[in-house]
Amino acid sequence: MADQEQSFRVTCPDCDVDHEARTFDDSAAFVAKHREHTDHMMEWTRADFGLGLQPDPAWALTCETCAETWTFEGEGEALAFKQEHAEYTDHEIDDDPTREGVSADEDADVTAVIADLSEQFDDGVPEPLVVAHLGGDAAAARREIQKLKRQGTVFEPSPFRLAAV
Ligand SMILES: [Zn+2]
Ligand SMILES: [Zn+2]
Structure with a gap:
């Protein structure tokens, strides 16, 4: 089964590490550990939730x-x-x-996206999905999410899963 694609793949832009996982939480745990050990933030280069939720970029x-x-x-x-x-x-x-997409500049948009998607994810909405839905610059979207986490409007029930208060 080694040649079968797993649903989730994360790669590190700062070193050569990449990792495939069957579930989002397995990939998120790897990303969290990699960040803990190296301070690198890995990117999801594949995130297939099987829900058709990845928007086509317009x-x-x-x-x-x-x-x-x-x-x-x-x-x-x-x-x-x-x-x-x-x-x-x-x-x-x-x-x-x-x-095109929701602007990451407005706090309400991030929380609205999370609230919207949370109907499909009981345990928190995967962060890469939120970033994809926000559109625009992924780094800016992540900064916005970090800001909301510090403010307490958004929290992380488990690594890289988001919920709105
Ligand atoms: Zn790395
Ligand atoms: Zn013209």
């Missing part, structure tokens, strides 16, 4: 001149469209494509 591009917004499935497509727009119109799009 990219939005807005032209101020046309007052129009287009959405794309990938950043590459959006960038290509931006280039084309300059070629086929008499103006350029100034803004870069943005990843």
